[in-house]
Amino acid sequence: MPISLANYQTKTKAAVRAFWSGRRAASQKQAEKGEADRGERGAVTAGNNMDGFIGLMTDLVRSNGLKDAEIHLTRKALTLPGFFRPTKLWDMLVLDRGMLVAALEFKSQAGPSFGNNFNNRTEEAIGTAHDFWTAYREGAFGDAPRPFLGWLILVEDAEESRRSIRDASPHFGVFPEFSDASYIERYHILCRKLIQEQLYTAATVLASPRKAYRSGEFSGFEDLTSLASFVSTFAGHIAAVAARQEELF
Secondary structure, eight states, rough: OOOOTTTTTHHHHHHHHHHHHHHHHHHHHHHHHHOOOHHHHHHTTHHHHHHHHHHHHHHHHHTTTOOOOOESSSGGGGGEOOSSEEEEOOSEEEEEEEEEEEEEEEEEEESSSOHHHHHHHHHHHHHHHHHHHHHTTTTTTSSOOOEEEEEEEEOOOOOOHEEEOOOOOSOOOOOGGGGTOOOHHHHHHHHHHHTTTOOOOOOEEEEOOTTHHHHHBOOOOSSSSSHHHHHHHHEEEEEEEHHHHHHHH
């Protein structure tokens, strides 16, 4: 069966529109109420802004042969055991016949603060993956083939996130790829290294301006961190699992 990409470009534009529209509506609602939790914080704490991307991944699962797979999206069913910590809460889990097929994280970052948030996201992504694969090695998810581990982040495309950033390291030099790299470029470098070091099966960064609540516009990088690479890798993994399950059962 040919791999289906589930019209991902159109659905991603819809997901981007929903993301920015959700943040915009939440900010306006909080401001109108005059509550302390308003503005940027109100937009963040509203939640569910990345649901469009979860919908896209769900369509990829269903259209690539795992029609009866369990797709878990509610908080009480999104926990997996860890190795360095008891449990980890994921954004989306896919299981089939009791086997863990995929675990996915969907993140976002909008201004005005990019520096601290980038460092926090980086540490979180690396630590989460290391914990996951160590737990997998120790048999936490049963005797099953290697699952798909995915990490996707949507970053605001703005002057601050596109501005070149310089870092000072007084004792040893910074790796050259980070020299004058913007935060969006740094997310690209992060995603590339997460894949190259086999911490994630696929990782991607999408850049989108706030005005995209109308157009759904977004951009990315044309290599292994691209959305096309993420979607095709995920679809291929799902199709392979479906084929294996069909053969066994």
